[in-house]
Amino acid sequence: xxxxxxxxxxxxxxxxxxxxxxxxxxxxxxxxxxxxxxxxxxxxxxxxxxxxxxxxxxxxxxxxxxxxxxxxxxxxxxxxxxxxxxxxxxxxxxxxxxxxxxxxxxxxxxxxxxxxxxxxxxxxxxxxxxxxxxxxxxxxxxxxxxxxxxxxxxxxxxxxxxxxxxxxxxxxxxxxxxxxxxxxxxxxxxxxxxxxxxxxxxxxxxxxxxxxxxxxxxxxxxxxxxxxxxxxxxxxxxxxxxxxxxxxxxxxxxxxxxxxxxxxxxxxxxxxxxxxxxxxxxxxxxxxxxxxxxxxxxxxxxxxxxxxxxxxxxxxxxxxxxxxxxxxxxxxxxxxxxxxxxxxxxxxxxxxxxxxxxxxxxxxxxxxxxxxxxxxxxxxxxxxxxxxxxxxxxxxxxxxxxxxxxxxxxxxxxxxxxxxxxxxxxxxxxxx
Amino acid sequence: xxxxxxxxxxxxxxxxxxxxxxxxxxxxxxxxxxxxxxxxxxxxxxxxxxxxxxxxxxxxxxxxxxxxxxxxxxxxxxxxxxxxxxxxxxxxxxxxxxxxxxxxxxxxxxxxxxxxxxxxxxxxxxxxxxxxxxxxxxxxxxxxxxxxxxxxxxxxxxxxxxxxxxxxxxxxxxxxxxxxxxxxxxxxxxxxxxxxxxxxxxxxxxxxxxxxxxxxxxxxxxxxxxxxxxxxxxxxxxxxxxxxxxxxxxxxxxxxxxxxxxxxxxxxxxxxxxxxxxxxxxxxxxxxxxxxxxxxxxxxxxxxxxxxxxxxxxxxxxxxxxxxxxxxxxxxxxxxxxxxxxxxxxxxxxxxxxxxxxxxxxxxxxxxxxxxxxxxxxxxxxxxxxxxxxxxxxxxxxxxxxxxxxxxxxxxxxxxxxxxxxxxxxxxxxxx
Numbered sequence: 001x002x003x004x005x006x007x008x009x010x011x012x013x014x015x016x017x018x019x020x021x022x023x024x025x026x027x028x029x030x031x032x033x034x035x036x037x038x039x040x041x042x043x044x045x046x047x048x049x050x051x052x053x054x055x056x057x058x059x060x061x062x063x064x065x066x067x068x069x070x071x072x073x074x075x076x077x078x079x080x081x082x083x084x085x086x087x088x089x090x091x092x093x094x095x096x097x098x099x100x101x102x103x104x105x106x107x108x109x110x111x112x113x114x115x116x117x118x119x120x121x122x123x124x125x126x127x128x129x130x131x132x133x134x135x136x137x138x139x140x141x142x143x144x145x146x147x148x149x150x151x152x153x154x155x156x157x158x159x160x161x162x163x164x165x166x167x168x169x170x171x172x173x174x175x176x177x178x179x180x181x182x183x184x185x186x187x188x189x190x191x192x193x194x195x196x197x198x199x200x201x202x203x204x205x206x207x208x209x210x211x212x213x214x215x216x217x218x219x220x221x222x223x224x225x226x227x228x229x230x231x232x233x234x235x236x237x238x239x240x241x242x243x244x245x246x247x248x249x250x251x252x253x254x255x256x257x258x259x260x261x262x263x264x265x266x267x268x269x270x271x272x273x274x275x276x277x278x279x280x281x282x283x284x285x286x287x288x289x290x291x292x293x294x295x296x297x298x299x300x301x302x303x304x305x306x307x308x309x310x311x312x313x314x315x316x317x318x319x320x321x322x323x324x325x326x327x328x329x330x331x332x333x334x335x336x337x338x339x340x341x342x343x344x345x346x347x348x349x350x351x352x353x354x355x356x357x358x359x360x361x362x363x364x365x366x367x368x369x370x371x372x373x374x375x376x377x378x379x380x381x382x383x384x385x386x387x388x389x390x391x392x393x394x395x396x397x398x399x400x401x402x403x404x405x406x407x408x409x410x411x412x413x414x415x416x417x418x419x420x421x422x423x424x425x426x427x428x429x430x431x432x
Numbered sequence: 433x434x435x436x437x438x439x440x441x442x443x444x445x446x447x448x449x450x451x452x453x454x455x456x457x458x459x460x461x462x463x464x465x466x467x468x469x470x471x472x473x474x475x476x477x478x479x480x481x482x483x484x485x486x487x488x489x490x491x492x493x494x495x496x497x498x499x500x501x502x503x504x505x506x507x508x509x510x511x512x513x514x515x516x517x518x519x520x521x522x523x524x525x526x527x528x529x530x531x532x533x534x535x536x537x538x539x540x541x542x543x544x545x546x547x548x549x550x551x552x553x554x555x556x557x558x559x560x561x562x563x564x565x566x567x568x569x570x571x572x573x574x575x576x577x578x579x580x581x582x583x584x585x586x587x588x589x590x591x592x593x594x595x596x597x598x599x600x601x602x603x604x605x606x607x608x609x610x611x612x613x614x615x616x617x618x619x620x621x622x623x624x625x626x627x628x629x630x631x632x633x634x635x636x637x638x639x640x641x642x643x644x645x646x647x648x649x650x651x652x653x654x655x656x657x658x659x660x661x662x663x664x665x666x667x668x669x670x671x672x673x674x675x676x677x678x679x680x681x682x683x684x685x686x687x688x689x690x691x692x693x694x695x696x697x698x699x700x701x702x703x704x705x706x707x708x709x710x711x712x713x714x715x716x717x718x719x720x721x722x723x724x725x726x727x728x729x730x731x732x733x734x735x736x737x738x739x740x741x742x743x744x745x746x747x748x749x750x751x752x753x754x755x756x757x758x759x760x761x762x763x764x765x766x767x768x769x770x771x772x773x774x775x776x777x778x779x780x781x782x783x784x785x786x787x788x789x790x791x792x793x794x795x796x797x798x799x800x801x802x803x804x805x806x807x808x809x810x811x812x813x814x815x816x817x818x819x820x821x822x823x824x825x826x827x828x829x830x831x832x833x834x835x836x837x838x839x840x841x842x843x844x845x846x847x848x849x850x851x852x853x854x855x856x857x858x859x860x861x862x863x864x
Contacts, residue, residue: 007691008548008602016698026501043499050497058494058710062487066677067477069458101533101679101704108703112566116440130702134544170440245498245709247533259439266448270562271540272533276708277677278490 012136028364039420041382042364044180044330046242047389051296054241054286061281070269071261072099072250073280079287080250084233087212088222092233096253098261099275099283100268103210103236103249107174109271110206110232110251111135113263116170119160121152123332123371123379125180125208141372146334149323150182154193161201173198175223176208178215178327181371181381183308185326188221195226204257205231210249211328213240213297216305220327229256239328240297241286242389248275248283299396300389304329307384307410311421318425329385333365335378338428342378349375361423384421387414444568460796471852473814474796476612476762478674479821483728486673486718493713502701503693504531504682505712511719512682516665519644520654524665528685530693531707531715532700535642535668535681539606541703542638542664542683543567545695548602551592553584555764555803555811557612557640573804578766581755582614586625593633605630607655608640610647610759613803613813615740617758620653627658636689637663642681643760645672645729648737652759661688671760672729673718674821678711731828732821736761739816739842743853750857761817765797767810770860774810781807793855816853819846 024042031038049055071077077097084092100106108131111118119140120128132139142160144150161171175194178185186194198205205223212220212235224231236249253261268274286293308325315322321334335342335353347353350367357380358364368379392413399405410418456474463470481487503509509529516524532538540563543550551572552560564571574592576582593603607626610617618626630637637655644652644667656663668681685693700706718725740757747754753766767774767785779785782799789812790796800811824845831837842850 008546009691009695010545010547013545013695013699016695016702025499045499046497050495055494059491062490062494063482064677065478065482065675067457067475068677101708104702105704113442113445114440115442127702134699134702243497245496245500245706247705247708259441263441263445263448267445267566270448270536270559270566272537272704273679274677276533276679276711278710279708 012134016130016133024364024366031358031362037362039363039416039423040386041384041417041420042366043385044383045244045385046239046329047385047387048242048296048300048393049390050241050243050246051286051293053290053292054243054282057285058278058282061278064277064281066277068274068277068280070265070274072097072275073277073284076280076284076287079284080235080252083287083289084224084252087220088224088233090222090224090228092252093255096255096258096261098251098253098264098268099280100249100251101247101272101275102238103208103234103251105272106234106249106251106264107131107206107208108134109264109267110172110260111137113260113267114172114204116172118172118174120174120372121176123150123181123368123373124174125176126366126370128174129372146321146323149184150179150332151177151184151186151190152194154190154197157194158197161197161203167201171201171203172206173203174206174208176210178211178220178325179330180211180328181330181332181366182323183325183328183330183332184323185215185220186223188225191221191223192226195223198227198230203230204260206234207231208234210234210236210239214301214304214329215327216301216308216325218298218301224254229254232257232260237283237286240300243286246279248279295401296393298401299393302401302405303392303396303409303414304384306405307414307417310410310418311382311384314421314425315428318428320424320428329383331382331384333380333382333424335380335428339378347378350378350380351375353378354380357424357427361427363420363423365424382421382424384414384417386420387417444566448562448565456796456798463790463794469794471795471848471855472818473816473849473852474798475817476815477676477817478671478761479817479819480674480728480732480825481822482673482675482678483718483725485722485724486675486714489717490710490714493710496709496713498709500706500709500712502697502706504529504707505709505716508712508716508719511716512667512684515719515721516656516684519652520656520665522654522656522660524684525687528687528690528693530683530685530696530700531712532681532683533679533704533707534670535640535666535683537704538666538681538683538696539563539638539640540566541696541699542604542692543569545692545699546602546604546636548604550604550606552606552804553608555582555613555800555805556606557608558798558802560606561804578753578755581616582611582764583609583616583618583622584626586622586629589626590629593629593635603633603635604638605635606638606640608642610643610652610757611762612643612760613762613764613798614755615757615760615762615764616755617647617652618655620657623653623655624658627655630659630662635662636692638666639663640666642666642668642671646733646736646761647759648733648740648757650730650733656686661686664689664692669715669718672732675718680707680711680715727833728825730833731825734833734837735824735828735841735846736816738837739846739849742842742850743814743816746853746857747860750860752856752860761815763814763816765812765814765856767812767860771810779810782810782812783807785810786812789856789859793859795852795855797856814853814856816846816849818849818852
């Protein structure tokens with residue numbers, strides 16, 4: 001028995017690397033350790049600290065040690081339901097809320113328990129497809145493009161659903177808006193049109209609204225308003241509350257879909273059990289959204305809006321196509337106008353594009369390929385969050401919220417990110 | 433399209449309830465709400481508070497908001513490796529440590545990524561088999577019994593492995609000691625014998641030592657000492673640190689098995705991402721085990737030992753067969769000596785036994801069936817943790833650690849649990 005035993009791994013898992021966003025983070029750390037100046041515009045983490053009152057709530061709850069109910073602390077489920085009732089104008093009920101260790105884990109559980117076709121719109125968030133692969137499932141894709149602002153259209157959805165001669169086909173559509181990687185979002189009219197088609201085919205919608213509260217004008221609308229009976233809203237603390245590392249996500253189900261909630265809770269009880277107790281107590285405070293939290297959010301939005309607009313303008317001038325962002329903190333760059341020149345340098349896919357960029361400018365951004373785009377499409381996601389959010393917030397607080405930020409605000413407080421964007425713009429101009 | 437669409441659930445998940453331990457907890461809450469006196473000896477949660485210094489460490493770390501590396505905070509991986517080097521006399525390295533949101537989640541990931549036969553010894557912890565079912569796998573079982581103290585023997589293991597004519601069969605053996613539900617543990621000699629067989633067949637051992645630090649004499653030995661190259665040690669904060677609700681588990685791999693660690697980290701990056709950052713910082717402190725923590729542990733062990741011994745004696749006198757516990761906080765009761773009388777009352781399986789007990793005595797314990805025992809075996813697990821651990825600890829601290837606790841200590845400080853055990857003893861005596 002001296003021959004080494006062959007490695008015994010599930011084929012669905014074999015050969016997988018790290019999630020692309022987490023991978024880029026670890027690569028930047030390595031380059032920095034080598035003494036290089038690196039602009040990490042790869043990882044999509046909120047630049048802002050967790051609001052002080054929420055941190056204090058965690059400190060108060062630190063001794064909480066009991067296993068909490070699988071579905072979540074009742075007070076938190078109530079706070080989350082109230083949050084959705086208020087912000088989304090739906091009849092959310094605490095019984096319909098499920099708390100998980102990040103909405104990513106909840107999406108995995110949903111894919112695991114659901115039996116039916118799963119449809120995602122592309123470009124899409126990095127983890128939907130690898131999750132399906134782990135479970136051993138294929139996913140249908142609905143592709144959007146720059147011209148349609150990386151959003152699917154109602155006729156496109158209708159065509160995709162209608163094409164299959166199977167009226168009762170169980171289907172789950174994943175929509176994410178404001179979008180990662182797009183930074184774009186659907187208007188209320190667009191959502192209403194999509195909702196009508198969804199209702200006609202009785203599909204389930206997983207509405208990933210993790211960036212909803214970071215709509216730059218505070219005008220996020222959920223598709224649940226138009227299709228409450230078939231929509232699950234996904235949210236959490238990671239983005240609007242700056243608490244990505246705390247790992248708390250929420251799903252809100254309508255009574256029609258409690259069978260999915262029940263199945264997910266069963267699997268949760270055999271896997272993560274329940275979410276960290278002290279974090280759940282602190283989250284009650286966060287979801288109640290008292291006035292200091294609202295103020296924090298408006299400052300965060302104002303900073304993100306200014307920086308995103310400035311970056312988009314700068315990059316457009318340099319020949320990169322990009323829509324100014326409407327929510328969140330991403331710019332989705334399309335380098336195709338430069339394709340001829342890039343091809344001369346051997347840059348013909350998004351991964352090569354991004355490694356050239358990192359080597360030549362020190363700026364890390366993620367290739368479109370990570371978001372399920374065809375490798376040859378020269379797109380990439382820029383997360384404009386590499387600045388000290390606490391300092392920027394403090395500076396913004398000196399300027400009344402009804403005023404615009406002064407023109408030099410981003411130069412003064414978000415300099416690192418601005419530098420990174422300028423380096424890309426210079427690089428692109430040289431190619432043009 | 434007015435016919436309701438049939439529910440679309442993964443068949444592996446359909447019809448699953450809550451994990452049995454969590455289910456009993458929720459049932460007890462209901463009965464209490466109805467005004468009944470309930471002794472919850474069902475859920476296996478440490479009765480002791482999280483040590484003060486660990487709670488303080490969490491408070492200090494409350495503002496930590498970044499996504500931490502998937503495998504865990506480097507300082508924590510170092511602390512966990514150092515912990516195993518010191519306690520288990522193995523060459524644990526931080527590169528071999530994986531941090532997860534509870535060891536339950538890590539076990540699920542291990543079952544998910546591993547391709548090969550999984551063998552568990554029964555009676556076993558409630559979640560191994562449901563996890564396999566969710567993934568769509570079957571698990572082989574090796575049954576122990578009361579006479580062999582609910583432990584498998586080396587000849588038994590040899591027979592099971594040798595029976596299959598497949599020398600290179602990939603196999604993963606799950607061992608759990610001190611055992612849940614048994615309260616028993618393997619001696620160093622027994623582990624050495626099992627290790628030798630494991631080495632001969634090159635099997636992977638998942639050694640679930642979550643109760644290791646609650647060995648009542650502080651004399652826990654890991655099988656990794658005898659089979660380091662093939663053993664993964666599972667541990668966490670839930671039991672010895674009283675922090676079940678904090679959700680932090682650890683796996684420690686030898687270099688030989690880094691391929692399993694790598695695959696688990698890939699899946700982790702697409703599911704839970706990383707463990708709650710503030711909790712990881714606090715855990716560094718816990719795993720460093722400074723002197724106040726050692727003291728806390730010795731008091732906890734002394735109380736658990738006294739109460740377990742007393743309960744076992746009392747129940748044995750009442751005609752229930754039970755071994756005095758060696759670690760953890762469980763008594764595994766065997767009512768078979770009373771089977772004739774119980775049968776007259778229609779009690780012929782462990783679930784009926786436990787619901788009669790709950791109705792007639794107000795004491796909740798878990799049926800052997802939940803631990804993968806044949807339904808007709810009249811066994812049940814009693815968790816002797818329904819008392820105020822903080823008060824009991826404070827009282828124990830007044831008595832020097834080298835002395836025994838006074839005879840009336842448990843009566844004074846663990847009264848609720850003692851009452852529960854007395855009620856079962858009375859009930860059993862009436863049946864005898």
